[in-house]
Amino acid sequence: MIAAIRTRTVLVVGAGPAGLAAARAARERGASVILLDASDATGGQYWRHLPPSRPSANERALHHGWSTYRALHDELERDDGCEIVLGAQVWAIERTDASDVTDASGGADASAVTDASASTDAATVPAPVAVHVLVGPPDGTRRVGRTFRPDALVLATGAHDRTLPFPGWDLPGVFTAGAAQAFAKGERVALGGRVVVAGAGPFLLPVAASVAATGAKVLGVYEASRVAGLVRGWLPKPWQLIGAAKKGGELAGYVGSHLRHRIPYVTGRAVVAAHGADRVEAVTIAEVDADWAPIAGTERRVETDAVCVSHGFTPRLELPIAAGCELTPERFVRVDDGQRTSVAGVYAAGEITGIGGVDAALAEGEIAGHVAAGGSARDADLGAAVGARRTFAGFAARIEAAHGIRSGWTSWLDDDTLVCRCEEVPYGRLRDTREATCGSGLRSMKLTTRAGLGICQGRICGRTVEELLGAGPDVGGEDDAGHAASAGLETAAGGLFDRRSDAGGLLDRRATTDRRPIASPLRIGELAAAEDPTTSTTHTVRKGHP
Amino acid sequence: MVSDVVIVGAGIVGAACARALAVAGVRVTVLERGAAASGTSAKGEGNLLVSDKGPGPELDLAVYAASLWPDLVDELADELGPAFPSLEYERKGGLVVATTAAGAEPLRAFAASQRAAGVDARAIPNGTALELEPWLNPEITAAVHYPDDAQVQPVIATEALLASARNHGAAVRTGVEVTGAKRDASGRLIGLVTTAGDVPAGAVLLAAGPWSGETARALGAILPVRPRRGMVLVTTRMPHRVFHKVYDGDYFGATQSSDAALQTSSVVESTAAGTVLLGSSREQVGFDERLRVDVIREIATKALRLFPFLANASIMRAYGGFRPFMPDHLPVIGEDHRIAGLWHASGHEGAGIGLSLATAELLVAGMLGTAAPIDAAPFGLARASLAPYLEEAA
Ligand SMILES: Cc1cc2nc3c(=O)[nH]c(=O)nc-3n(C[C@H](O)[C@H](O)[C@H](O)COP(=O)(O)OP(=O)(O)OC[C@H]3O[C@@H](n4cnc5c(N)ncnc54)[C@H](O)[C@@H]3O)c2cc1C
Ligand SMILES: Cc1cc2nc3c(=O)[nH]c(=O)nc-3n(C[C@H](O)[C@H](O)[C@H](O)COP(=O)(O)OP(=O)(O)OC[C@H]3O[C@@H](n4cnc5c(N)ncnc54)[C@H](O)[C@@H]3O)c2cc1C
Numbered sequence: 001m002i003a004a005i006r007t008r009t010v011l012v013v014g015a016g017p018a019g020l021a022a023a024r025a026a027r028e029r030g031a032s033v034i035l036l037d038a039s040d041a042t043g044g045q046y047w048r049h050l051p052p053s054r055p056s057a058n059e060r061a062l063h064h065g066w067s068t069y070r071a072l073h074d075e076l077e078r079d080d081g082c083e084i085v086l087g088a089q090v091w092a093i094e095r096t097d098a099s100d101v102t103d104a105s106g107g108a109d110a111s112a113v114t115d116a117s118a119s120t121d122a123a124t125v126p127a128p129v130a131v132h133v134l135v136g137p138p139d140g141t142r143r144v145g146r147t148f149r150p151d152a153l154v155l156a157t158g159a160h161d162r163t164l165p166f167p168g169w170d171l172p173g174v175f176t177a178g179a180a181q182a183f184a185k186g187e188r189v190a191l192g193g194r195v196v197v198a199g200a201g202p203f204l205l206p207v208a209a210s211v212a213a214t215g216a217k218v219l220g221v222y223e224a225s226r227v228a229g230l231v232r233g234w235l236p237k238p239w240q241l242i243g244a245a246k247k248g249g250e251l252a253g254y255v256g257s258h259l260r261h262r263i264p265y266v267t268g269r270a271v272v273a274a275h276g277a278d279r280v281e282a283v284t285i286a287e288v289d290a291d292w293a294p295i296a297g298t299e300r301r302v303e304t305d306a307v308c309v310s311h312g313f314t315p316r317l318e319l320p321i322a323a324g325c326e327l328t329p330e331r332f333v334r335v336d337d338g339q340r341t342s343v344a345g346v347y348a349a350g351e352i353t354g355i356g357g358v359d360a361a362l363a364e365g366e367i368a369g370h371v372a373a374g375g376s377a378r379d380a381d382l383g384a385a386v387g388a389r390r391t392f393a394g395f396a397a398r399i400e401a402a403h404g405i406r407s408g409w410t411s412w413l414d415d416d417t418l419v420c421r422c423e424e425v426p427y428g429r430l431r432d433t434r435e436a437t438c439g440s441g442l443r444s445m446k447l448t449t450r451a452g453l454g455i456c457q458g459r460i461c462g463r464t465v466e467e468l469l470g471a472g473p474d475v476g477g478e479d480d481a482g483h484a485a486s487a488g489l490e491t492a493a494g495g496l497f498d499r500r501s502d503a504g505g506l507l508d509r510r511a512t513t514d515r516r517p518i519a520s521p522l523r524i525g526e527l528a529a530a531e532d533p534t535t536s537t538t539h540t541v542r543k544g545h546p
Numbered sequence: 547m548v549s550d551v552v553i554v555g556a557g558i559v560g561a562a563c564a565r566a567l568a569v570a571g572v573r574v575t576v577l578e579r580g581a582a583a584s585g586t587s588a589k590g591e592g593n594l595l596v597s598d599k600g601p602g603p604e605l606d607l608a609v610y611a612a613s614l615w616p617d618l619v620d621e622l623a624d625e626l627g628p629a630f631p632s633l634e635y636e637r638k639g640g641l642v643v644a645t646t647a648a649g650a651e652p653l654r655a656f657a658a659s660q661r662a663a664g665v666d667a668r669a670i671p672n673g674t675a676l677e678l679e680p681w682l683n684p685e686i687t688a689a690v691h692y693p694d695d696a697q698v699q700p701v702i703a704t705e706a707l708l709a710s711a712r713n714h715g716a717a718v719r720t721g722v723e724v725t726g727a728k729r730d731a732s733g734r735l736i737g738l739v740t741t742a743g744d745v746p747a748g749a750v751l752l753a754a755g756p757w758s759g760e761t762a763r764a765l766g767a768i769l770p771v772r773p774r775r776g777m778v779l780v781t782t783r784m785p786h787r788v789f790h791k792v793y794d795g796d797y798f799g800a801t802q803s804s805d806a807a808l809q810t811s812s813v814v815e816s817t818a819a820g821t822v823l824l825g826s827s828r829e830q831v832g833f834d835e836r837l838r839v840d841v842i843r844e845i846a847t848k849a850l851r852l853f854p855f856l857a858n859a860s861i862m863r864a865y866g867g868f869r870p871f872m873p874d875h876l877p878v879i880g881e882d883h884r885i886a887g888l889w890h891a892s893g894h895e896g897a898g899i900g901l902s903l904a905t906a907e908l909l910v911a912g913m914l915g916t917a918a919p920i921d922a923a924p925f926g927l928a929r930a931s932l933a934p935y936l937e938e939a940a
Contacts, residue, residue: 441581447701525857527846
């Protein structure tokens, strides 16, 4: 008799390009899929759009690949084997020992398992995780708890953009580029009449285009990197990617749009201060050297009512870290050619594995979903995705080479520039405290200054704080021999990274600002409440765990 | 008499000992494998409690420690100046309540025994408790007020003690792990093997917190310190509605028990930063660092029994650490009777922040041969209650 093969359950966290592609690929291989996203729509950062209650005929024009998105979304929504749960915030991932797992039946939502799920594939070992989710509007009265113990987990949580501090960056009217784009794409709200876009990276261009499309006048895009750096990284034009013709074409489209809107694109310039009483009224733009240090005498004041700034990306690593996934030295999730992380049964795709843009995210997501559902990265039907991934491989490295943050930015800071906005910690205090305590560990610095301890839990300032503390010579601790002891310390940017395979976990001796065992705030009442038995999906496992 | 000491561990216990020894004129080097204040002292709360200890040597040590904190805080503030962050010392008092009918009488009896030992433990009517804490669950069944309970920010306290130790000539070397011992022909400890080479030592003080057991083993000694895991939840900032340290009476059971299974008891308190800390759990699961949702769920549930209004407050962070647990619930302070040159200051379990200053005074007296401020014998490694545990591995 041929043993019936139980349907594998694949849980995908994040419904951006990577997560959508993963869900579809996993379905194509016959897995039963649950796709979660914290926001109220699929599409992620890239395909942010108006809610269905306010449809727009213009989405197609605003979004590159809109038809790709519609096709993915519609197919998954029609599919009974895929449950899409929106407003679903994963707030914790618990690691469960392999030895704890005595029952191989996964914890998929029973209703999603169409196939008679009683038969278990004894060879299948579920991913060693329990994924804790709260479903409902975050400001609603009480969200409902659900817990998933899937056979395979695909993490596709993306990245958020990173903004370096400068005097006045906390004024109303200063936006991160991601927030600006969300406003422009998701709300169709103009940020202001006269807008400055500044920072570093190719994504400043589409942001400027989205902002211009709302009717605002974009005064200019100010890219901190020097032309020489751009040429080395992007040859021959900043918006053309080596080897990624499709990407080049897309960005060229933005250049066209820039021309239409007459948006100047200037390199080697940075917004080094924003001015205004209650909100931003003007910015100082300075020429910066190759290290991003302002060149004296080049400052120019520009009247503006909104500024969008973005200097790079920070991958959302809290869930992979909680799951125990190893990171690379560049601090992305380490994956192999099947998008497998270091934890068996846990896969990663999209921006958490490297900044590659939407097409790379789609390709990686497809591979992750396919392999998570039991396929192989060498299967013929993955050929196109594997090829696309190869094309975009190295994109992140090229962005980093051309636009990576340079150390001179710290000279933009005044003593009273807030570094941590939640806890209102100014740069001067951070520096003085570090000197007074001989700049010991990151954890101690956070707890003595409160930098990074506020509501955003260091999402905005974490890496900035790390870099500021790592900037000095003795942050690794003093050493009688006179050289900084850095090995294995939890301090300086370079020396910080924890290469141990068990990098996850709550109580790790080595701190990083990416570790957040509570991935998102939750009410004490929500935590205390037992899960709703009608929606919890743990019961299939509980059978095996009396 | 000892003239130079190498201290292993830059937690609050090592820091307090380093400062006290340096002030007394001893040459001090602190070796820390991570960063200063990166171990347990950065992963707990900063309660300086007399309320949770029954009559006996630990209570004597806590009462003595409570008397040292106010002066130390003033001295450090004067010495380190306004640029150094405040230690956030606050003698805000503790309020212990029973939440069940069965819990009321044991709480009152415990307080009476403490009063007999000289602790200011005031049994108060429930209505008075609700005046002290207007947001407290009105269903409480008994309440005791401890005006002498205080709190401090433990990381800042550790850093301040280290800064002061440095001002008095101590050297603090971070990123240096102690891996073995140097002994002379008589077996006396004369130095340490470290990841940064050998370090000679007139005397070695082991203050490696929950890792003292494994470090002792590397030095050739058995010390039965084990990790007892604890977790704490932190809320977002909120208007001030919790004014004392508020505990439910279960707390005593949890601190005094040796049971390895999970125990939680509520401790709710506000911090100077405006957050509220909810503690804490106790379980013996080795150095297992993984988040356990069932544990934090139980902490949250019990906190709501004390303060129902917290249901709508948000948790933004969870952290935890490993209390250095001793099988007989007393720290080890003093000379090792088996290896000459080795001293101990370990095993303070859930009270090391509070007890650190008193520990340092006992050690200075022991090392310099001066009169001990309180009887040190109950904390000696040679005490009878530890004897069974010192033989285990032989
Ligand atoms: C300002 C800006 C402009 C860009 N412009 C371009 C461009 O022009 N061309 C281009 O190719 N790329 C562009 N990108 C990059 C593009 O957006 C990304 O490459 C792409 O969105 C990455 O897809 P992803 O699926 O990895 O992540 P995302 O699209 O970020 O999706 C991640 C999803 O995970 C969800 N999530 C995260 N954490 C949780 C959690 N704990 N629980 C539940 N859900 C969670 C989020 O809600 C989100 O929907 C831009 C990015 C930014 C920020
Ligand atoms: C959740 C929780 C709540 C708590 N609440 C309170 C409270 O409210 N009040 C209170 O008084 N106490 C409390 N405690 C207990 C208190 O935190 C500890 O008793 C105290 O921090 C112990 O200090 P320590 O210096 O002995 O250890 P640690 O702070 O752990 O310091 C030991 C140091 O030694 C270093 N080390 C270890 N091995 C080596 C080696 N081989 N070489 C070099 N260095 C080494 C470590 O890196 C570490 O930094 C709590 C603990 C926890 C976990």
